[in-house]
Amino acid sequence: MTATTTTQVMVFVGSGGVGKTTLAAAAGLLAARAGKKVLVLTIDPSRRLASTLGIEGSTEATKVPGFEGPGELWASIVDHRRTFDEFVMKAAKHAPGAEKILKNGLYRQLTTTLAGSQDFSALEKLYSCYKDGGYDVLILDTPPAQHAREFLEAPAKIAALFQEGIARWFRDPQSGGAGFLQKIVSTGTRQVLKVLETLTGSDFIRELGDFFRTIEGWQGRLQERTTAVHRLLVSDETRFYLVTGFDRAKWLEAESFARDIRQAGYHLGRVIVNRAWPQWLAEKTEAPLDPELEPLHQRFVEYDRKRAEALDRFTADWRGEQKVLRLPELSERVYDLQGLAKVAEALSRGGW
Secondary structure (H helix, E strand, O other), rough: OOOOOOOEEEEEEEEOOOOOHHHHHHHHHHHHHOOEEEEEOOOOHHHHHHHHOOOOOOOOOEEEOOOOOOEEEEEEOOHHHHHHHHHHHOOOOOHHHHHHHHHHHHHHHHHOOOOOOHHHHHHHHHHHHHHHOOOOOEEEEEEOOOOOHHOOHHHHHHHHHOOHHHHHHOHHHHHHOOHHHHHHHOOOHHHHHHHHHHHOOHHHHHHHHHHHOOOOOOHHHHHHHHHHHHHHHHHOOEEEEEOOOOOHHHHHHHHHHHHHHHHHOOOOOEEEEEEEHHHHHOOOOOOOOOOOOHHHHHHHHHHHHHHHHHHHHHHHHHHOOEEEEEEEOOOOOOHHHHHHHHHHHHHHHOOO
């Protein structure tokens, strides 16, 4: 089965610690309640949320236990190394040389420690699920980033490592001139190579040459895949959801994220300010407060009123062109499906 134009893609982006993973799961819950078959792809969920989704200790797509509704809710943790390996095997069309790539020391370094490798594998997993089809809604919880471009540019950066010009030189270093190899091992770079040898646990130049000789023939497919992923991200079926927290530093990050997303031609669906006010502030209680606690309560109320005014000023420029949702900080932690349902309800009340 292949994806159709009705497959909706939702990409949750933002910096760390803003509740992005929980909100992605809650959005999935809402879509499943609306009768959709949903897959939530998450990067590094807390143990509590992984247990709630039924994916603790598993990277396979798993039907969320306990969910009842007209649709289906599935979840999966993106395994970066496995996703990268599966991509290589597909790109190399399972040729015998592909196994050699997976065992290469340099390849293992690239897929586990290289900046952008997690972003690449997250997008590769999203696109793979999109191509395989079977879901009405795909939701991706992305790795934390300070700027959207760190995430959006990752596939192109990874592809650049394997471009034919670079690969050709490493397959035949002498093609760059006899003096080029000498420059590589000159006094100024010898110490760098020693460090790289330590990192890879093997002779760096030999590993590098062997790596690029092995991948010969599938660099073009990597570029094609990168182009296809970009085409999906800018399509009308895909929306980005920017999650931010309630403090000035987070707001400035959100502004940068929104600017990056728009300038790159992607569709920004919502900006979500999470934990914008404490839930208890909106809750009414008939029991009178202890007279000794009343002044403290009033100070908290005033504090949150000023915070709300500051947020009004921050979001003023977005009104009319961007919908901003404000969600409360729940009084209880999300530790089960019932708690996730409360987050989903907060999304609905906020105008999701």
